[in-house]
Structure formats: structure tokens, C-alpha cells
Amino acid sequence: EPEVTQTPSHQVTQMGQEVILRCVPISNHLYFYWYRQILGQKVEFLVSFYNNEISEKSEIFDDQFSVERPDGSNFTLKIRSTKLEDSAMYFCASSEGQGFYNEQFFGPGTRLTVL
Amino acid sequence: AQKVTQAQTEISVVEKEDVTLDCVYETRDTTYYLFWYKQPPSGELVFLIRRNSFDEQNEISGRYSWNFQKSTSSFNFTITASQVVDSAVYFCALSEARGNTGNQFYFGTGTSLTVIP
Numbered sequence: 001e002p003e004v005t006q007t008p009s010h011q012v013t014q015m016g017q018e019v020i021l022r023c024v025p026i027s028n029h030l031y032f033y034w035y036r037q038i039l040g041q042k043v044e045f046l047v048s049f050y051n052n053e054i055s056e057k058s059e060i061f062d063d064q065f066s067v068e069r070p071d072g073s074n075f076t077l078k079i080r081s082t083k084l085e086d087s088a089m090y091f092c093a094s095s096e097g098q099g100f101y102n103e104q105f106f107g108p109g110t111r112l113t114v115l
Numbered sequence: 116a117q118k119v120t121q122a123q124t125e126i127s128v129v130e131k132e133d134v135t136l137d138c139v140y141e142t143r144d145t146t147y148y149l150f151w152y153k154q155p156p157s158g159e160l161v162f163l164i165r166r167n168s169f170d171e172q173n174e175i176s177g178r179y180s181w182n183f184q185k186s187t188s189s190f191n192f193t194i195t196a197s198q199v200v201d202s203a204v205y206f207c208a209l210s211e212a213r214g215n216t217g218n219q220f221y222f223g224t225g226t227s228l229t230v231i232p
Contacts, residue, residue, distance in 0.1 A: 035220070043160070043206060043222040056219055089158060093220075103150070104220060106160040 002026045004107035006092050012113045013082055021077045021110045023092030032075045033093040033104060034067065036060065043091065049075065082114045118142065119209050121223035128197050129231050136192045136226045138207030144168075148210040149183065149190045154225070155203040163205075166190065197230045204228070 005024045013019050025032050034046040047057040049067050066078045075094075079086055089109045095102035120139045128134045140149065151163040164174065166183050174181045178195045194201055207223040 033220075035222075042224040043208075043220075045219045045221070048219060058219075091160060103162055103165050105162070106152070108157075108159040111158070 004092055004094055004105050006090075006107035006110050008110060009108065010111045010113070012115065015084055015114055016081050019079050019082055019112065021079075021090050021092075021112070023075045023077070023107055024073050025075055025092065025094030026096075026105055027073070029094035029096050029105070031055075031095045031097075031102070032067075032069070033095075034077045035091040035093065035106075037089045037091065037109075038085075039088070046077075046090075079112075082112075084114050087112055087114045117223075118221040119207050119223035121205075121207055121226050123226045124224070125227045125229070127229045127231060130199060131196050133193060133195050134197050134228065134230075136194075136205050136207075136228065138190045138192065138223060140188050140190065140207070140209045142188075142209060142211055144211045150208040150210065150220070151181070151190075151192050152206045152208060152222075153203045154206060160206070163192075194228075197228075199230050199232050202228055202230045 004026055007022045011019055030050060032049040035043050036046055037043045044060060045058050047061045047067055048055045052069060064080050068076050075092060089111050091109045092107040093104040095104045118141050123137055126134060147168045149166045153161040153163055164181055171183050171185055180193045182191045190207060204225040204227045206225045209221045
């Protein structure tokens with residue numbers, strides 16, 4: 001069964017460093033998303049991406065964040081200068097088609113720890 | 116205001132008991148979808164069910180059942196004869212229409228279920 005994959009599973013970085021979280025969405029999916037879950041809290045939407053551009057982003061997704069689809073398979077989230085409060089689990093998701101009714105398939109997550 | 120409210124933060128039940136997880140949502144849209152996801156201790160999000168706003172028929176899948184009531188904006192989830200493997204955090208989520216540009220999920224704060232053997 002096709003699945004969303006994410007690498008690495010755990011990333012430890014120093015405050016101020018740049019990190020890139022990688023995701024490989026399901027191959028025939030057209031819509032891609034990043035979510036964040038601070039430990040013990042709810043899952044929060046960061047950004048959605050379609051047709052090589054951001055379609056929606058939340059207040060959390062400030063100038064420190066960027067997303068990219070560098071090739072036909074990867075979808076990345078870059079945090080330019082990490083802060084302690086960026087420590088969280090980051091989930092990538094993808095959905096097959098347009099519209100809100102599509103189930104989003106989530107990856108296993110990348111746990112980011114900022115020291 | 117929260118779009119999805121899961122008032123139960125933590126629930127503990129003894130194995131084989133039934134348990135209901137509550138979810139109340141808020142939206143002005145007439146067309147929307149509701150979802151339940153399970154997050155086991157390993158951390159991944161596992162899809163359980165999707166329900167659209169026009170389908171209020173209750174659904175049963177094995178030991179799982181869902182009660183969608185538009186009149187009370189609730190989408191409750193019941194596990195019958197709970198098992199230890201059901202121990203996880205359960206998230207309810209709402210998806211509203213965003214035209215052709217995909218959608219944003221609004222998650223509740225989750226209910227942590229512990230099933231005691």
C-alpha cells in the first residue's frame with residue numbers, strides 16, 4: 001500500500017541552525033501539507049502546497065519557514081534559523097485530488113529537537 | 116474559538132469496557148468533512164474514518180462506531196469491548212471547503228485513551 005515517508009525520523013539541531021525536513025508524498029497525489037505537533041498538544045496546520053506554490057499557510061508559517069518541491073518526488077520543509085520553540089513533531093501529508101473531501105495521508109513524522 | 120473541541124483530555128477504561136470519545140465541531144460551511152485519526156505511542160497518525168456533512172448515517176467498523184449528529188455538531192467515536200492495543204491519542208478533525216486548492220485540517224486537542232488490562 002502506498003504511503004507517505006519522511007526523513008529523518010529524528011533531527012537534533014542547535015538553535016540558529018537551518019534544518020530541512022524531507023517528505024516523499026504518495027506518487028499520484030497532487031496536494032501536499034505540513035503540520036506541526038508540539039509535544040502533548042494538538043496537530044497544527046502549517047502550509048498547503050499545490051501546483052508548485054503555496055496555496056494556504058497559517059500564522060505559524062512565518063518567514064523562517066519555506067517549502068519546496070525540488071523534484072518530482074520530494075517535498076521539503078526548511079526552517080532557516082531554528083528556535084527552541086520549533087521543537088516539535090512535523091508531519092507531512094498528501095492528498096490525491098482537489099477539494100476538502102480528500103483524505104490526507106500522513107507520514108510517520110520527523111521529531112525535531114532544537115537545543 | 117476552537118473549530119474542533121475534544122473535551123475529554125484523558126480517559127482510562129478497563130479492558131472490554133466500551134468507551135465513547137466526544138467531538139464537537141464548529142463551522143459555518145454547509146459542506147465539510149469530519150475525520151478521526153489515531154496516534155499510537157509510536158507517533159504516527161492513522162486514519163480511521165471520514166464522514167461528509169450530508170451523510171448522517173452512523174457507521175460501524177468492527178469494534179468501532181461513529182455517531183454523527185449535525186443538530187448538535189457532534190461526531191462521537193465509540194470503541195466497543197476495548198483492548199489494550201486501543202491505547203492511543205485520538206484526534207477528531209474538520210475539513211472545510213477551499214475550492215480547488217486543497218484543504219486545511221483543523222484538529223482537536225486529542226483524547227488520550229488508556230485501556231487497562
